[in-house]
Amino acid sequence: MxxxxxxxxxxxxxxxxxxxxxxxxxxxxxxxxxxxxxxxxxxxxxxxxxxxxxxxxxxxxxxxxxxxxxxxxxxxxxxxxxxxxxxxxxxxxxxxxxxxxxxxxxxxxxxxxxxxxxxxxxxxxxxxxxxxxxxxxxxxxxxxxxxxxxxxxxxxxxxxxxxxxxxxxxxxxxxxxxxxxxxxxxxxxxxxxxxxxxxxxxxxxxxxxxxxxxxxxxxxxxxxxxxxxxxxxxxxxxxxxxxxxxxxxxxxxxxxxxxxxxxxxxxxxxxxxxxxxxxxxxxxxxxxxxxxxxxxxxxxxxxxxxxxxxxxxxxERLIPIQRSYNAIKNRKHEFLNRIALGILTVEDGSVDVDNLEDEGLSPGKVLVYRQGSTPPTIMQTNQMPSAFEKEEENLLSEFVQVSGINDANLTSTISSANISGVALEIMVEQENExxxxxxxxxxxxxxxxxxxxxxxxxQFASQKRLGKIEDNNGHIELFYWNSSDISSDDVVLDTTNEIGETLVQKRNMIFELLKAGLLQDENGKLDSAMKKKTLEMIGFGTWQDVNDLTELHNKRAGKENLDFLKGQTDDVLEIDDHKVHINSHTAFLLSQDILNSENGKQIAQNIMEHIEKHKKFLSGGEANE
Known part of the structure; x- marks a missing residue:
């Protein structure tokens, strides 16, 4: 208790x-x-x-x-x-x-x-x-x-x-x-x-x-x-x-x-x-x-x-400017109201003031005033002071200066003046900065x-899970994983400044790289992987996916690498892309974890024998004899 x-x-x-x-x-x-x-x-x-x-x-x-x-x-x-x-x-x-x-x-x-x-x-x-x-x-x-x-x-x-x-x-x-x-x-x-x-x-x-x-x-x-x-x-x-x-x-x-x-x-x-x-x-x-x-x-x-x-x-920085802008616009409209409606001056006792306040000066109105008095007149109003227009333009410029948004709808400077394309590009760059x-x-x-x-x-994903990822071309890739597959949490960004980069600019950049020959191999040609990546970058990735066998061969070689760790050895097929397989298996063999793992020497021996079979196919012999 x-x-x-x-x-x-x-x-x-x-x-x-x-x-x-x-x-x-x-x-x-x-x-x-x-x-x-x-x-x-x-x-x-x-x-x-x-x-x-x-x-x-x-x-x-x-x-x-x-x-x-x-x-x-x-x-x-x-x-x-x-x-x-x-x-x-x-x-x-x-x-x-x-x-x-x-x-x-x-x-x-x-x-x-x-x-x-x-x-x-x-x-x-x-x-x-x-x-x-x-x-x-x-x-x-x-x-x-x-x-x-x-x-x-x-x-x-x-x-x-x-x-x-x-x-x-x-x-x-x-x-x-x-x-x-x-x-x-x-x-x-x-x-x-x-x-x-x-x-x-x-x-x-x-x-x-x-x-x-x-x-x-x-x-x-x-x-x-x-x-x-x-x-x-x-x-x-x-x-x-x-x-x-x-x-x-x-x-x-x-x-x-x-x-x-x-x-x-x-x-x-x-x-x-x-x-x-x-x-x-x-x-x-x-x-x-x-x-x-x-x-x-x-x-x-x-x-x-x-x-x-x-x-x-x-x-917070724009609130004072917004208040001033509302004030100047409203004062302008009040001034225009005075011009449009007019301000009537009448002699005291000469007209029915209550009637004028209720009905105003409607078109065709018969205005009766006292005999001998001064007739009602419209007070002369000056033109709109230029200070109103100048202050409004200054406030619009302040919106741009404070916010950094060079919107053509926000300022009259862009729409009214003759500005070169270079100047506009500089303004866009400043906005992006x-x-x-x-x-x-x-x-x-x-x-x-x-x-x-x-x-x-x-911490929590101890059991095997099925992952599914969809690329930009709508293809689905399935993979199994659990917490042991996560050995690094060093997350980095594969990104550039997307704010000022449009699809047209990206395409032009890729075309310039192609013209400069920076994407070609030593023979001056685009290999299959680079061609696929180039088409993806310019938005036409699905065209290359129809005949993209290199990626399929890479995935098959990767599966064979995992089978080696399990003690299994797959047969070499005649339809294999042997150069792709040899490169993939060699990279896997050079990993320091192979020799350090259990049965590492036997696994390495199996991989080397498998590579030799691919080389025999390349030389024209039978690999699986």
């Missing part, structure tokens, strides 16, 4: 500690959160809002009924252009072998195939685009990489008849509103002592996942709402705004991840919802270098800030995701 009471007290103290820690981090992060909400509102079109003295978001209305309050949203266009360019990045993840041995090179190829398979299964490109949306607007986004034992292939049934699955890596995108670091000035996730992931769940969902019933609580969640905040003289317009609402039948699940320490060598995860402890355990994933345990999160920034955990967004820093942040995040994926499979 005493132990039970101590356990209950321990859980209560732990829950209280986590909730107090969470409340403290909420208060510390409030300033960042309000800025993110302001950014989201400006992108959505709600641009008549400010942060007041209490750091709360509030909207302000018209000062006069005739005031123009339209919104000319250039921020949304700039963000859409940036996201469109960044979404061109499709990093191809590769794995560098841990050594030059044939075995390590082979396992590195398996690791690369695993990553390519996961890229399709996990819809990695879609998640990168989703995270890029968050990071471009708020400055920071996060990926959460975990092992989900409830997905994957069915391997059996338990005693209750429920399916047992082999599990798969599961990647989800977390908005910055869900992440609470212990230090907002940290350089990155690895510099943190602990990190909290807080997310609202339905109470029924909490009970299903953790088998604990919790009471619903008031949770502030962000949602969209339409409100009449814009408009002008005689009309109103509604815009979407980001507001905070209370979620129903929900509770917030707080996951606090603690880094390994002397007290907890493998770290600790504490999960709390309401006033209940859902779980406490050591960090479950060996997702860091040398099998160390760490946080299952990857950070992606738009613009990294020195000495700050949170990235910066280009929206401005985006390259953000593009690098995306690539760094993807590389870290690839490393954590391989480390999780090395």
């Amino acid at each position: 005493k132990k039970k009471d101590e356990q209950i007290q321990f859980e209560q103290d732990l829950v209280s500690d986590v909730k107090n820690d969470f409340a403290k981090r909420q208060a510390e992060r409030k300033n960042y959160e309000r800025q993110w909400q302001l950014n989201m509102n400006f992108v959505m079109g709600n641009q008549y809002c400010v942060l007041n003295d209490f750091n709360e978001l509030e909207n302000y209305g018209k000062q006069y009924f005739w005031q123009e309050r339209e919104i000319y949203n250039h921020i949304a266009t700039i963000i859409e252009n940036r996201i469109a360019k960044l979404c061109k990045i499709r990093p191809t993840l590769n794995v560098a072998p841990s050594s030059g041995s044939e075995k390590d090179i082979g396992t590195a190829k398996i690791s690369r195939k695993i990553l390519n398979t996961l890229e399709h299964n996990l819809r990695l490109s879609e998640k990168i685009a989703q995270a890029t949306n968050w990071s471009e607007i708020c400055g920071t986004s996060f990926y959460k990489i975990v092992w989900n034992s409830e997905i994957g292939s069915i391997v059996g049934l338990d005693y209750d008849g429920k399916c047992i699955r082999d599990g798969e890596v599961d990647i989800s995108v977390c908005s910055p509103f869900e992440i609470y670091p212990d230090n907002n000035m940290a350089d990155g996730i690895d510099s943190l002592e602990s990190i909290i992931h807080a997310k609202p769940y339905k109470v029924s969902q909490i009970e299903r996942i953790w088998n604990v019933r919790v009471e619903p609580e008031d949770i502030d969640v962000l949602t969209l709402n339409n409100q009449s905040l814009a408009g002008g003289l005689g009309y109103t317009a509604s815009v979407s705004k980001v507001i905070s609402e209370k979620a129903k039948d929900s509770a917030i699940v707080i996951e606090r991840y603690e880094a390994p320490s002397s007290k907890y060598p493998n770290g600790r995860v504490v999960i709390v919802a309401g006033n209940k402890l859902l779980g406490v355990q050591e960090l479950p994933y060996k997702n860091k270098t040398d099998g160390e345990r760490g946080f299952p999160f990857v950070r992606q920034c738009s613009i990294a800030q020195v000495g700050n955990f949170w990235g910066n967004s280009i929206v 401005r985006l390259s820093a953000t593009a690098d942040q995306v690539k760094y995040a993807v590389v870290e995701i690839g490393k954590q994926i391989l480390r999780l499979y090395k």
Whole structure:
């Protein structure tokens, strides 16, 4: 009984500690959160809002009924252009072998195939685009990489008849509103002592996942709402705004991840919802270098800030320009309203002023004024001051200078002036250079995701699995693998600057390489493999696949190499491409792992005898006599 009471007290103290820690981090992060909400509102079109003295978001209305309050949203266009360019990045993840041995090179190829398979299964490109949306607007986004034992292939049934699955890596995108670091000035996730992931769940969902019933609580969640905040003289317009609402039948699940320490060598995860402890355990994933345990999160920034955990967004720099641009455009329309409608001057008591205010000066109107008084006249209005036009052009130029987006629709300089093709190309290069820093942040995040994926499979994928990979030409390749096939997690990128590279530019570059003779062999000819690769690069890979026998022979030779390790020796066929087989078997034989393995000398002898049979075929003799 005493132990039970101590356990209950321990859980209560732990829950209280986590909730107090969470409340403290909420208060510390409030300033960042309000800025993110302001950014989201400006992108959505709600641009008549400010942060007041209490750091709360509030909207302000018209000062006069005739005031123009339209919104000319250039921020949304700039963000859409940036996201469109960044979404061109499709990093191809590769794995560098841990050594030059044939075995390590082979396992590195398996690791690369695993990553390519996961890229399709996990819809990695879609998640990168989703995270890029968050990071471009708020400055920071996060990926959460975990092992989900409830997905994957069915391997059996338990005693209750429920399916047992082999599990798969599961990647989800977390908005910055869900992440609470212990230090907002940290350089990155690895510099943190602990990190909290807080997310609202339905109470029924909490009970299903953790088998604990919790009471619903008031949770502030962000949602969209339409409100009449814009408009002008005689009309109103509604815009979407980001507001905070209370979620129903929900509770917030707080996951606090603690880094390994002397007290907890493998770290600790504490999960709390309401006033209940859902779980406490050591960090479950060996997702860091040398099998160390760490946080299952990857950070992606738009613009990294020195000495700050949170990235910066280009929206923050554009908000003052956008406010000024809305003001100058609206003042111009107010001026035009005065010219179009006119300002009527009347002598006091000479006309029915109420009638004029209600009906105005309609065409054909009979205007009655007092005899002997001065007739009503339209006040003379000056022409539009040139300062308005000049300021509008200056603001458009500032949009370009601050954002780095040289959009022809955004500035009149490109469309109105005679600019040479060289000048336009320089402008595009400058724009790409401005985006390259953000593009690098995306690539760094993807590389870290690839490393954590391989480390999780090395930890959990003990059974043989069937992998399937589809190339750009629609061909399917099947392969078996398990955790022992992953010997390296040194993920690298096989990619260039895709932001400024179009398909036409890529084709022209390949044609220039062909003209220069850099792709031909010593005889000045394209071999079969290079011809296939060239056609793939220019987008016509399927033409060469019809007669691509070299790749098939390479695969057969690779299968024979694996059979040698099993003590089996395949017959040499007359249809074999003997040069391809000899090269493949020789490279396999030169691997240092052959002689160091069990029965290595016998395996080497079998390979050399097999190579001799291929050489006999080349010389015209019978190999299998």
